[in-house]
Amino acid sequence: MPDNVRIAIDAMGGDIGPAMTVAGCAMVAEQKNDVEFLLFGDETLVREQVAKYLGLSGVATCIHTDVAIQMGDKPSQALRTGRRVSSMWQAIDAVKQGKADVAVSAGNTGALMAMAKVILRTLASVERPALAAIWPNARGESIVLDLGASIGADAQHLVDLAVMGSAMARIVLGRDTPTVGLLNVGVEEIKGIEEVKAAARILRGMPDKHMKYHGFVEGDDLGAGTVDVVVTEGFTGNIALKTAEGTAKQIAQYLRTEMNRSIMSRIGYLFARSAFNALRKKMDPRRSNGAVFLGLDGIVIKSHGGTDGLGFSGAVDIGYEMARNGLQAKIRETLVESHEIMLTFDQPAAATER
Template identity: 50%
Template sequence: MTENITISVDAMGGDHAPRAVIHGADLALRERKNTRFIFHGRKEQIDPLLEEFPKLKAACQVRHCEEVIAMDEKPSQALRKGRNVSSMWMAIQAVKDGEADVAISGGNTGALMAMATFCLRPMEGISRPGIAAIWPTVRSDIIVLDMGATIGADARQLVDYAILGSALARSLFDSEKPTVGLLNIGTEEVKGLDYIKEASKILSQANGAGFTYHGFVEGDDIGKGTVDVVVTEGFVGNVALKTAEGTARQVATYLRTALKSNWVSMLGAFFASSALTALRRKMDPRAVNGGVFMGLNGVVIKSHGGTDEIGYKSALGLAYEMARSNLIEKISDSVKRFPVHVAASELPSDSEAKSA
């Protein structure tokens, strides 16, 4: 008999909360029957929904919170107003208190990051947390971080991201020595920003630290799956992620338009419909939903706020896998295994080497 995995859920986070959240949890429970849920939020909204999902009702607790963090609230404001009382905070607090294995919210990203950092605190040896994305590629899924937990980075923080990302890759992909690449604009050693070159030097010396350092990669290496983990600063990572999403939608639009251009093509599309459905499924952003907040004493998953029950099901599945694979222990182990980490932590924490 496997042990239960308990997920602490901000039931009020996201555009279609709490319905999409609760419905998604029911779908997630069907796939992973040993999941237990703690829902935080307005009882009067959650309880009637649970009547529709009796199996889920038997596998969850509901904790009432009056306060809900708005999507446009500033992180500082959210922290002031929502600490100890909001559904978002309480979802995180349950992880801190050891009641749950992992927390999840589809709410305001900035507020969630601020609360998670404040409540769970950065892990020892990690200077700053990051958000990792699971990125589908032609080879297999890979990890890209940081997706915008913070903007601006120095060499030390990029090294931390390499440690965090490789621990996540070991958790998710069953690979003992994932490959790590630093995102740059050109793969030659002479190019790029100074803090990236500095991070590259440190990572080159760190072979044997639970990952293999590949060197620099470029934007098109992400979709190729050249490495298991792509490390970059949060602003760049966020732009890359959204540009890729935009491009995928753009190509899908081109394809739809082309297939409707004449009746022979429409006939072709009819015959190819199973293939086109498979393609659509492969490109469905709901299938790989969830950013992983890493580097804190506890794992928090951020779901897309605008997603539906299918998206929440995916994010809850990701949360489950993170808990099951003991991600926190893997990270902590990675930090210890990193041979030059002491050297890295002696770097200035806000490198002047930021400009070209």
């Protein structure tokens, strides 16, 4: 990687577009002096935004694209109308061409995933990419994957998820050997699907060099922060993520309602305002914005579409960290190791696709 981290931005992505994406880049540029941006989008709109931020001068290059993928576009439709000509395509393609180290988009997830797969393809030994996010928990943060990049997983794919998630955790959490748990259910008799059990057998056999297998974890271990990396297939992972988001919203609403119910509690709120602000900050989804596509031959970051500049800057930050700290190399070294072990492993259930 050259001295600067070069970040390709799908400037048209998200509900708001350039006003939001460029603001996010400007925030990152203020904090880092080793970053460059390639901004793909409608040149007039993007330049207008870039002009607002002194910090972007000299570090942002605008590249005009004619097409912006819409949030409602189906992936197949996005590939048809946006191939080569869209801001999303070009941002990803810049990574493929070696012109950027990472691409960030707040656009439509399905379209982003489809384009990323077509352009970058998966790493040699990885069958399907995964979507991983940083999950705030009671003890700090953990990495959770797959959040919905694909549905179902055989044992080998679950092991790949563990490998890729722990590579990301080494960067995000700064641990040499992050702990890894397989998400499962707690009722003894039915302890999990066959694929999960088979993955556990393989993971138990792996050396603790780049990660340490902890065992099964349950849904409440996500909030408790029992392990550094929680592995599950995409259907369950997506539902767990959205269930947690929904629960947080629900409790925030309860809290608001109750604090507004009486004069006494409103006075209490004023006294405790700093505590409520701290809580709000802790629960702010913008703080953990930015999911990472893992398993592709290049780094792509997905930001929430409905976020603002601050939220988008979080996603750009994650992209910066992943590129700066060599995510891809870390994934590759552990993948090689795990596949060598899998070859020696008797895995009767590993082939059963769910």
